[in-house]
Amino acid sequence: MSKALVLGVTALSVTFLESCSDSPTQTEMGSSLVCSSSENCRDVSLQDGFALIKSSGKYTELGTNVKSAPQKERPQMDVKFAYDFQLGKHEVTCGEFNDVMGKDSHLKLECSNKNLPAVNVTFYDAVLFANAKSKKAGLDSAYSYTSAEFNKSGNCVLLEGFKFDPNVEAFRLPTEAEWVFAAGISSNAENSWNAGNSDFKAHEVCGKKDENGLCDLFGNVTEWVNDWLGSFRDTTITDYVGATNGGSLGERVIKGGSFRSETSAITLYARGDVYTVTGASSSEYLGFRLAYGKISNPVWLDASGDVVASNISIVTSSKKISSFFGISRSKLAFRNDVTGNLAYVDFSRVSPTVVEIKDSLSVYHPDISPNGKRVAFCTGQEGISGNSAIYVRNLDADGSSLVKLDVKSAAIPRWRVLENGDTVIVYVTDAGNNKDESTFKAASTWQVKFADGKFGEPSKLFDGAYHGGISSDESLTVSGARLLRARVAAKESTVKSKAEDVVWYGNEQACNASLNKTTKRTLFLDFGGETGIKFVGSKYRTHERLLIADSDGKLVSSVGAPAGYTFDHSEWVLNDEKMAVATLTNADGAHQKIVLVDTKDNSVTDIVEGDELWHPCFWTPSDKSQIASDWDADSVGHYVSAANQTNYLLSHKMSMFWNLKDSVEVVGLGNSHLWAGFAAPEMSKPAMNMGVVPCDMHCMHYLFKNYVLNHCPKVKYVVLSLDIDLWYNIDPRTDINAGMGGAAGFVYDQSHEFYPEGVDADFVKLVMDNATDDAGEIIEARGWHAATENLGWTDENGVSVMSGDSTWSDCLFNKNLANCLVDMDQNTCLSNYTMDVCVPDTNLNMCLAKSDLNQCLAIFSGDVDKLKDLVRLAKENDITVIGVMFPISPYYKTTGTYGRHGMRRSHAKALIEEIETWAEGKSNFVVMNENNFGDHDYASSMANDSDHLNKDGAKKVTARIDELIKSLEAKSK
Known part of the structure; x- marks a missing residue:
């Protein structure tokens, strides 16, 4: 069912569960x-x-x-x-x-x-x-x-x-x-x-x-x-x-x-x-x-309908995350210890959510892949000996493409990219207590190639369970599971296999070691040992300080936990040199928060809160500075913003536009009638459906002039939805410009004059990097919303929905102040036209003080002018415009209204006749009146609701559009 459409249905009386003895009876109610x-x-x-x-x-x-x-x-x-x-x-x-x-x-x-x-x-x-x-x-x-x-x-x-x-x-x-x-x-x-x-x-x-x-x-x-x-x-x-x-x-x-x-x-x-x-x-x-x-x-x-007694809340924003890393594409993965499941957050979305992947696998120490698309995890945890398994799965809501590494035991996976470009996962055979050297050396560190969703053949790197990470030049690797151990390449040797195994931090207890691959600094936690106290200059509790050692094991800095908390599960942020991620534990030992720690200024920022949040891994892309140097990575493709949700479809469809622009020959523009009613995949020519909600002629004209004409070289036909009942009655706050809500992507497009010289592959890549989660589905469907339900033209009482008073069109067609005031009081008159020139005054006298009534009304009567100008622009570019009046409920024939949103039927008749008469003199404009005031052949079984076709109705009207195009081409030969 469409998220943008609402049905009118018969009111249902409330009843309480009669099977429950403590439910109130009707006499108890009130x-x-x-x-x-x-x-x-x-x-x-x-x-x-x-x-x-x-x-x-x-x-x-x-x-x-x-x-x-x-x-x-x-x-x-x-x-x-x-x-x-x-x-x-x-x-x-x-x-x-x-x-x-x-x-x-x-x-x-x-x-x-x-x-x-x-x-x-x-x-x-x-x-x-x-x-x-x-x-x-x-x-x-x-x-x-x-x-x-x-x-x-x-x-x-x-x-x-x-x-x-x-x-x-x-x-x-x-x-x-x-x-x-x-x-x-x-x-x-x-x-x-x-x-x-x-x-x-x-x-x-x-x-x-x-x-x-x-x-x-x-x-x-x-x-x-x-x-x-x-x-x-x-x-x-x-x-x-x-x-x-x-x-x-x-x-x-x-x-x-x-x-x-x-x-x-x-x-x-x-x-x-x-x-x-x-x-x-x-x-x-x-x-x-x-x-x-x-x-x-x-x-x-949760999203799966499962009960969640402990909600996980995101307590930061994508904007805040972007301020840390200079780019919005960041992800967090962690273990929800209440459920044992893997959870993640994609901060590239304007409204990020916590997504939990549910299955029977125990998930510990997740690590996000270099491209941010997959996650590796193990079934055992640091400090506990025993067999463990490593899995890799896609970082999506289904946790799809799950694969297991087929070895006896593997723990603490860490991704890395080799000099030859291969992506591998480094792991250890046992992640238990490393205090005893012989036990530690009995385990070993391995790596295995991962490509095309499959594991390769594992190869041993060296003895010892070094699961804290390997530096990019392979000269240093660390481990912390009681002791802070390091494997340091011999400085005088160029042979990587020659290295010295050492214990850092004065042989005092340490854990959660994480090596920054670039800076070769080790992040770790301790237990308030003498070495740490001496460095900090005061006593502190276990895990109260986040400590950092250089490549020689020497302490160089530390960060204190916020009051009332201690750190746990600390890790460097992937592909960043100064930021760390960790959990915060309260006085009762509950891991209530995941935080970002800036090791330069010692600031701590809460990002997620819950009951038991473990083993966070925070990923940012490594290619921040290499992506499309000619394009602004934090603007291109960022079409979603908090303020443009009135037109959420437009922000979601832009990735489809940039992907299909070079191939389409037919583009559909319009409101929800076209969104649901134009089955672009059914066309014989390559087509896409750019129907968005809401969209009047101002919106269609804007998209056609700035996007279609500039970037769709093969387009020969534009299908317009002539939703005349919305042309004048639409709220200006939901028009094309307000609907964009200041989103960076739209602002960037406009400031660059919509790229008259075209865009390159890097631009499209950035668009897809910043695309919404449903981008792939929208591209596959070519923008068509195939409504699958057969709810019919009317509800069970034979009634179709009305969303307003059809008399709103009186002022527009009378265009006379006296008539307007006769038909309705001045406040009602103006409340139906919340145009900028009158609002927020909503007072007739103030409106007239700024402009006469006709000027006020002209703001809305511009839709016909926009249609005419669109047809003119199309003719200049050898494009034919097909204006479609999509079928709506025949029930409206029994009323005085044209459709769900008004206007008076008499006014609609006059407007349609004006458009059809004008179209007769235009060689590149054809009107398809598939509604005909309810006298159409679209059965109720083809309706999704009183105002929209379902997929069967959409296929029917699309077939007629397709046949019309074929006949037009046949005539032109």
Whole structure:
């Protein structure tokens, strides 16, 4: 199911698990489960404006088993509560937001009425409000972060190092389960401000009140909740708090429907919006309410749907990591000792997540390959004797291409590249206690070539288990598993086999030795020995200092652990000369953090937090200075940013564009209709689908002029999606420029005038190095989203979704101030046109003071002009434009609206006639009206929803496009 499409489905009444004896009955539901006054909640300190929700011992249901619901809302999952919580009686108001945030806040909401819900706020804005309210009440904060990023409007679009702590008694956003439980007690979609009664605008809070005193859980404005968007399981979870992360896009959950929603689309299980929702999203119909209280035993579900009682949190950002290494392509691999699994983080992504590879193998001492694509690990650990096995697998979510080294015993793998270019893995036969020399020498160090996903034949390097690494010139190798041992090449000899085995650090106890291949400095930990104390100048605890010795074993520096912690599992960062990675252990011995240590300035930076995080390996590429010297490696291909998630598809499709640009002859440009409806792989000519969400004619014109014309030399046909219902009604905040969100890749393209001289292979390589995880899939599908579900044109009640009031088009077509004000009040008129020239004033008089109404409206009426100019540019380049009106639900024939987003059918008819008449005089522009106001031959079995085709419908319309192109070529011969 598409992440960008939302279905309208019949509201599902909430029922609690009847099989559970402690589930509430219908008579128990209502006021008995909600305590909204201090007089009735004497045993609870009730927060002002909040109600106590008596959820302890009760159940609720998340998701649904309704087959027509989107995949992200299925299956139904039962949640049990072991706690009560408090919930705000109403949505946070505009006045409350400004009062709590204060005059120094980046975001100041414009309040025409202070009792209206606070809207146009991101998830992060809501988090900052919750923290500010906690601070004002003298409480700790439930949310922590290292730094904040704001856009030009003052909205917070990213909190670096963001972490939610459920165990803190504080104000916070409600979890999805809490929200659903409260809403399910007595909320009713019919008793809400919705599309049928709202006049398509928000109303003062508590204009619609439930019998228990809670207000507007359904309708008015949709509400942020605390959860990442993840998958459900057909099971029962106690104290569920959401997914561990929001996937590659960082998606979040919103609940409740809004003043724009039909009642049939307001359900307890709905979790999203028309467009992808991330922490940086905002809209005029999205607000929030707060919850209060801690969750003592929170449970998450990971991406596989498995229960995670101890969540692992990333507490830094890709931007911060890039500041350390001068490049964003970095990866961290480590052992989750709670599960025994290998986990990793790819920091090249704008929203990095922890990915855990699950199988029955024990994973210790992971080491990432030189190219960053694979990881080697062993089943035994340093300091423990016995047989161990070494495996290599791809560093992907599946841990694919797993292979085992077929030897009796192998431990502590370390990758290296030989002078002849071969990639090998160095390992030891036993990684046990090295204090006894004879036992140490009984083990040995080996290396084995690894190529094409296979191991070669192992060869012995020397006696002794030297598993701390080998220098690039092979003159030094070290080991630390009780003693710090080194194998030092004889300085007078040029023969590599001649070396001296020595013990460094005064024969005192040491461990976790790691040799920097370039500088030949050894990183290690000790046990507060005399040698270390003498060097440091004061006593310290075991593992409290990270020590560094030079190539002769002489101590040269040390770094102290942060207060309250000691180091463990220390390693040099791969391909870096000064940075180290280590775990931090608390006073109880729990390995709670993985940190980066700058050995030059002694700074320590937290990067990941959890319960038991072991054996970190941090990789950065060795070719930082060699990559495409003519291109900026930290800009090229960086199309994703925290602020451009409104157009996430564009950022994800750019890698496809640069890979296919030289071969394609047909390019599809448009919105979600084309994204789902143009089956590019089915075309007889090489084609690609550049449909993105959202995309009006301004967007299509921008992509065509700057990218297609500059870089697609073989293109002869452009397929445009003529989504006229979105041309004028689209929110400027989601247009092509805002959708880019200042991402470095788009800025770089624009500043270089889109490379009129072309790009080279190094540029494309950089694009792929910085591509999103789904790049390969998008390239293979040529950008087509093949919707596989057959949900039909309408829901089970025969209804298709409406996302707005079709009368928004009145002002545009009347183009007359008086008529506009007759049809709707001035605020409603302008709220439907949040153009830059009028917003943020949203006041007719102020708008007219800046420009006349026609000038305001001209901002939107430019779509036809953009279409005409695109056709002109295409003709100059011998390109034919095919404008396709994709089929949508025939149900709209029974309404006054053209489609899901409006406009009036009469206005749509006039606009289509204008376009078709104009097209008759153009030799290179053809209109394919496959919708024909619902009079089409696309059966409901070809529909993914009321607004989009599924894969079968897409193949049908694509076949017709293909036949049209063939007929055009036949005529031209």
